[in-house]
Amino acid sequence: MKFLGTLLVLVLIxxxxxxxxxxxxxxxxxxxxxxxxxxxxxxxxxxxxxLAGVIRSRYGFDLLRPLLGGRLQAGEYxxxxxxxxxxxxxxxxxxxxxxxxxxxxxxxxxxxIAQAVQDQGFGTRDAFLSxxxxxxxxxxxxxxxxxxxxxxxxxxxxxxxxxFPRKATPLQILTAMVRRFHQVSARLSMTGDVNRTVIMASxxxxxxxxxxxxxxxAGVFVNRLAKGMPLATDPTVIYAALxxxxxxGTIYASDLASPSPYNTYKHTGLPPGPICNPGIASLxxxxxxxxTDYLYFVSDAAGHSRFSASLKEHAQQVEAYRQAAKH
Numbered sequence: 105m106k107f108l109g110t111l112l113v114l115v116l117i118x119x120x121x122x123x124x125x126x127x128x129x130x131x132x133x134x135x136x137x138x139x140x141x142x143x144x145x146x147x148x149x150x151x152x153x154x155l156a157g158v159i160r161s162r163y164g165f166d167l168l169r170p171l172l173g174g175r176l177q178a179g180e181y182x183x184x185x186x187x188x189x190x191x192x193x194x195x196x197x198x199x200x201x202x203x204x205x206x207x208x209x210x211x212x213x214x215x216x217i218a219q220a221v222q223d224q225g226f227g228t229r230d231a232f233l234s235x236x237x238x239x240x241x242x243x244x245x246x247x248x249x250x251x252x253x254x255x256x257x258x259x260x261x262x263x264x265x266x267x268f269p270r271k272a273t274p275l276q277i278l279t280a281m282v283r284r285f286h287q288v289s290a291r292l293s294m295t296g297d298v299n300r301t302v303i304m305a306s307x308x309x310x311x312x313x314x315x316x317x318x319x320x321x322a323g324v325f326v327n328r329l330a331k332g333m334p335l336a337t338d339p340t341v342i343y344a345a346l347x348x349x350x351x352x353g354t355i356y357a358s359d360l361a362s363p364s365p366y367n368t369y370k371h372t373g374l375p376p377g378p379i380c381n382p383g384i385a386s387l388x389x390x391x392x393x394x395x396t397d398y399l400y401f402v403s404d405a406a407g408h409s410r411f412s413a414s415l416k417e418h419a420q421q422v423e424a425y426r427q428a429a430k431h
Contacts, residue, residue, distance in 0.1 A: 129186035130160045137270075140196065142178040149176050149196065158183050159192055168193045177201070180269055203267040206277070210263040210383030211309045215346060217261055217381070226272055235274035242282045246289075246298040259302040259378025260285045288384055292391060299377075305390035306378035310339035313407045315385050320411060322393030324401055333399070335368040343379040 138156050140149055146169050150162035159165050172193055179201030183192075206224050208217055214236055218229040226232075240254045247254060261281040268277060294301060304325060312318050328335055338355060344364035345351035360367070366375040382390075398411040400418035412418035 129188055131158050131183050131186040133185060135182065135184045137180055137182055139180040140178050146176060153192065159189050165189055165193060201269060203269055205265055205267055207265045208263045211380050212263060213380040214256060214258045221277060226268060226277060227274060232274045236278060239275055239278055242278060248299065254377065256377060257282065259306050259381055261381045262288055263381050263383050292387055300374065301390045303374045303378050305382035305386040306380045307337055307339065308389050309382040309386040310380055311337060317409050318386055318389035319392060319394040320396065320398065321401060321409065322389040323396045324398045326393045327399050329373065332372055334372050337368050340366045340368040340375050340379055
């Protein structure tokens with residue numbers, strides 16, 4: 105009887121110790137990362153966590169599996185304050201891996217995106233641009249079969265907020281952004297010449313600051329194309345300069361005289377590719393342009409566009425804008 109009593113006391117002490125190990129918060133007080141490789145067993149995960157100072161005992165962690173169940177997920181985890189061992193286990197079982205946000209606004213071009221990637225710590229700008237040029241097969245399905253091999257993914261990196269692991273590669277980032285474009289294009293039922301739609305949408309995105317004016321600007325472009333008139337849009341001139349690494353922050357006469365196929369003052373028709381990555385509103389406008397007789401537009405001091413059907417009326421609108429700008 106005495107033996108059983110002693111045994112019971114020992115069991116209670118051990119149970120209490122186990123509960124203390126499992127439930128009492130423990131861990132680092134500063135940022136610590138633990139990366140779990142795919143197919144790593146519970147015992148090996150426990151050893152990693154103990155070595156990193158995230159848990160007190162690998163053996164206690166290993167014992168949690170039959171109690172809590174679930175499958176431990178691969179990935180990188182971030183710990184920056186003490187928590188219970190059960191919380192550590194549950195985080196890894198539900199795959200609560202550490203990610204960083206990458207926000208790409210509407211109208212960003214590939215150079216803007218590459219800089220954002222670098223600023224958020226996902227690698228260098230140059231490495232991203234290099235990967236972007238090497239993996240244009242990601243958009244092959246949207247290009248005409250007789251189209252030359254694209255030199256860029258420009259236009260198909262959908263603007264959104266993405267969440268990536270710290271060590272995400274440029275290809276993983278590019279693939280996610282193209283996949284998001286695929287989802288949006290399916291929602292909009294984009295068929296036919298998708299590339300033409302994206303090019304048009306990219307021009308609209310760069311020319312319009314007011315959402316309600318996008319279909320009107322799209323209509324102007326459609327009308328000018330139908331008449332064989334140059335689109336004569338400044339954002340394409342800027343993009344041509346960016347491609348040639350000669351953009352100086354303002355448009356010079358030499359830019360307007362550039363022979364680049366993106367110079368829509370010199371060449372009729374659409375430029376050979378998108379000039380930025382348009383958002384859903386500009387894509388909708390490109391798909392459904394307003395039907396008007398407008399051939400010109402100019403922005404006023406408030407950022408709104410003034411539309412004209414004749415060159416004379418357009419000249420009057422431009423002069424009114426210049427006069428207003430003086431005051």
